[in-house]
């Protein structure tokens with residue numbers, strides 16, 4: 001039985017006169033990995049920000065784990081955000097903080113975790129991403145792939161139910177892309193995390209997703225399994241996939 005964990009219902013969002021979301025509907029099931037594909041500027045990152053309440057739609061509803069977050073104030077949103085880990089594009093680590101301080105940041109910022117528990121979570125999460133014993137390194141000591149993995153360890157610090165990944169493999173070489181993709185699948189398999197992924201990397205999307213959604217001209221014009229996406233007769237999606245697979249990646 002599938003159960004909705006995120007519902008985006010008839011969402012409209014414009015910046016000045018630029019309409020970005022024009023009636024977006026998307027129901028995300030608990031425990032699935034879903035990738036949102038769409039061209040540059042189609043509103044994918046805005047969609048993730050609407051899920052975290054960082055941006056408010058002009059109209060429509062965003063339901064996260066049973067709660068409509070549209071009219072929530074910042075205090076209420078903090079509680080919703082505890083359920084959501086975010087892996088930002090480029091990992092977005094704090095350059096002046098050690099790896100340990102980066103991963104512990106959400107724990108020290110949002111919750112009164114005792115220090116020994118924080119140390120434990122940091123060590124456990126570093127183990128999980130396959131980088132034990134790098135607590136004291138600075139982000140500048142790490143490769144791009146390692147930074148993304150530390151970003152994931154930080155996103156997991158608060159033990160979220162949902163992970164939002166904004167272009168998790170962009171800029172990485174093939175071995176690191178494979179490693180990140182395996183980690184995304186691991187988070188789902190081991191912890192039952194619901195993953196919402198944005199990527200321009202269609203091959204990765206096929207490997208890590210249960211379902212694909214396609215955002216086009218402000219609407220979700222396709223949702224379906226990977227197989228259904230590969231065989232779709234929605235021409236704009238098949239054109240998009242073919243262009244990307246032929247190396248039209250930006």
Ligand SMILES: Nc1ncnc2c1ncn2[C@@H]1O[C@H](COP(=O)(O)OP(=O)(O)OP(=O)(O)O)[C@@H](O)[C@H]1O
Nearest residue numbers: 015018020038039040041042043044045046047200
């Ligand atoms: N805070 C903002 N203020 C004004 N315009 C914005 C804001 N955030 C996004 N936009 C505009 O909304 C549109 C969608 O942006 P968004 O970042 O969601 O695109 P995207 O699909 O993530 O693109 P990309 O694949 O290039 O990352 C763009 O035209 C962008 O300029």
Ligand SMILES: [Mg+2]
Nearest residue numbers: 044045046166
């Ligand atoms: Mg974006």
